[in-house]
Amino acid sequence: MVDDVDRTTPDKGALRTAVLAARRLLSPQQRRAESLALREHLSAIATPGTTACAYVPVGTEPGSPEMLDALVSAGVRVLLPVARELDGVPQPLSWGEYRSPADLVAAPFGLREPAQPWLPPAAISGAALVVVPALAVDRTGARLGRGAGYYDRTLALAAPDARLVAVVRDDEIVDLLPAEDHDVAMTHALTPGRGLVTLGA
Structure with a gap:
């Protein structure tokens, strides 16, 4: 679990290792149940007629x-x-419109993405909801990602009133994570057991 890591001297590498190790221990049945719960929670916060930026979960996400x-x-x-x-x-991330899983193509880093044409990074500014992968998030909205920096370079382009939602497991919402000045805070977390959780209040 994330809370097993000593945060008196925060180390993002140690936190990432702890979260990924915990996720690998999940049974297929538990993973499936959590995925179904997240789908239901996301459906509940969807607003018809709006745009959402999301992602295709891979591996243990x-x-x-x-x-x-x-x-x-x-x-x-x-x-x-x-x-x-x-x-x-x-x-910064470019964007492609999603229609169905069958339309996705293989991408670098083992990801799946829409085929071209793609929209520029600024397309995120039209999204009312931005669903972001995360390894953990704290109560102030600080997010722990995988460290590549794609989202760090992109989230600053989101609309000021957009909901920035980190998708994590229930025990991956923690009291405190290391953060840097350029980090964009999440406004919410989405977890299987708790649904949409407001951060930074």
Whole structure:
């Protein structure tokens, strides 16, 4: 569990290792149950006629592509991230429109993404909801990602009133995480057991 890590001297690497190890211990049945719960919670906060930026969960990340289908069924336009580097430096995320799992293609880093054409990074500014992968999030909204920096370079382009929602497991909401000045705070977390949790209040 994340709380097993000593945060008196915060170490993002140790936190990432602890979270990933805990996620690998989940049974397929537990993973499936949590994915279904996240889909239901996401459906409940979807607003028809709006745009949401989301992502395709991979590996041990909470959730499933069914979350995306739930948004589409609710009348939400869904954009998915396209991650690329330039001269070895991660760039702000571009976006592709999601329609169905069958339309996704293989992408770098073992990800799945929509085929071209893609929208520029600024497309995130039109999203009322931005669903973000995370390893943990704290009560102030600080998010622990995988460290590549794609979202750090992108979230600052989101609309000021957008809901920025980190998807984590219930025990991955913690009291305090290390944060840096450039980090964009999450406004909410979404967990299987607790649903939408307001952060930073």
